[in-house]
Amino acid sequence: MPEIRRVAILDDYQHTAHRYADWGSLPEGTHLAYFSQHLGSAEEVVAALEPFDVVVAMRERTPFPGEVLDRLPNLRLLVTTGPANAAIDTAAAAQLGIVVSGTRAAGLTSTAELTWGLLHALTRSLPAEDRNLREGAWQTTVGRDLHGARLGVIGLGTVGSQVARVGVAFGMDVVAWSSHLDTGHAAALGVTPVSKRELLTTSDVVTLHVRLSPRTTGLIGGDELALMRPDALLINTSRAPVVDERALLAALYAGTLGGAALDVHFTEPLPIDSPWRGAPRTVLTPHLGYVTAGAYETFYRDALADILAYAAGKPVRVLTP
Numbered sequence: 001m002p003e004i005r006r007v008a009i010l011d012d013y014q015h016t017a018h019r020y021a022d023w024g025s026l027p028e029g030t031h032l033a034y035f036s037q038h039l040g041s042a043e044e045v046v047a048a049l050e051p052f053d054v055v056v057a058m059r060e061r062t063p064f065p066g067e068v069l070d071r072l073p074n075l076r077l078l079v080t081t082g083p084a085n086a087a088i089d090t091a092a093a094a095q096l097g098i099v100v101s102g103t104r105a106a107g108l109t110s111t112a113e114l115t116w117g118l119l120h121a122l123t124r125s126l127p128a129e130d131r132n133l134r135e136g137a138w139q140t141t142v143g144r145d146l147h148g149a150r151l152g153v154i155g156l157g158t159v160g161s162q163v164a165r166v167g168v169a170f171g172m173d174v175v176a177w178s179s180h181l182d183t184g185h186a187a188a189l190g191v192t193p194v195s196k197r198e199l200l201t202t203s204d205v206v207t208l209h210v211r212l213s214p215r216t217t218g219l220i221g222g223d224e225l226a227l228m229r230p231d232a233l234l235i236n237t238s239r240a241p242v243v244d245e246r247a248l249l250a251a252l253y254a255g256t257l258g259g260a261a262l263d264v265h266f267t268e269p270l271p272i273d274s275p276w277r278g279a280p281r282t283v284l285t286p287h288l289g290y291v292t293a294g295a296y297e298t299f300y301r302d303a304l305a306d307i308l309a310y311a312a313g314k315p316v317r318v319l320t321p
Contacts, residue, residue, distance in 0.1 A: 004311045006031045006051055011038055011058040020300035027311055038269055046071045056303045060085055066092030077310045081299035091321035100319040103302030107290030112162035114289050115207055115237045118261035121283045122233050147171040152203030160209035164191050175199055200227040212239035222247035231258040237289045240264040252279050263289050
């Protein structure tokens with residue numbers, strides 16, 4: 001049977017991974033290390049993880065390309081939370097004899113819930129009002145109504161559909177577009193299918209819910225942002241590369257876009273010198289879409305089960321190239 005000696009749990013930012021699974025059930029003598037600081041560069045990843053034969057990665061926070069995997073000679077099992085991970089070179093892992101296991105999906109409602117939190121924060125200026133109140137001011141902004149406003153949903157999959165349902169419940173005019181939109185599904189939700197151009201030119205709020213792929217990278221660029229109304233709001237809880245970062249920053253600084261709320265960023269954690277820290281009319285959160293107790297419970301319990309199954313010589317939830 002494979003021997004489990006050293007297990008690394010990455011990106012435990014909140015120091016809470018130990019709460020969500022019975023790590024004491026690992027084979028006796030197993031050394032368990034929690035990394036609360038992000039390992040940024042490939043050199044940092046290799047230097048920190050070289051001794052470990054098992055690594056548990058949190059979603060796509062830490063990339064594992066072939067050149068990194070090749071420099072981790074002791075690695076035998078790489079567990080990713082979630083059923084897939086685009087940041088892991090599974091083909092290279094297979095060639096190196098490294099088993100890659102996933103977990104069940106989690107946080108399928110939490111991202112939609114956060115989307116609405118961000119939308120409310122933008123339309124009612126909640127961060128600014130909270131800050132101003134604490135500093136002694138009272139009622140410094142005028143909010144925007146949602147009832148009757150148009151919500152444009154790009155991507156009507158699981159998360160997009162959940163967001164759309166709430167928009168309908170708020171009495172919003174909900175429209176949607178994607179390259180493969182199911183018009184019957186849209187109709188069942190009370191959502192009107194429209195062209196991408198119409199969605200961008202007419203929506204008060206545009207929210208993005210697409211998977212990152214070569215097709216969706218740069219989906220919202222300078223041309224698309226120019227189509228949006230100058231008071232329109234953009235929300236991205238999907239993936240940062242779906243939007244052209246420079247074009248969005250330019251639009252915000254130029255005042256040609258009403259505001260943006262972003263839960264995802266090109267570099268995570270967000271660097272101290274990032275221009276986003278000073279960007280106007282923005283609400284920023286640190287990729288919290290799936291960061292809930294329920295999601296962590298699923299992720300870490302399944303990760304532990306993956307490790308125990310591997311130790312028993314019967315790997316489960318194996319991801320193949």
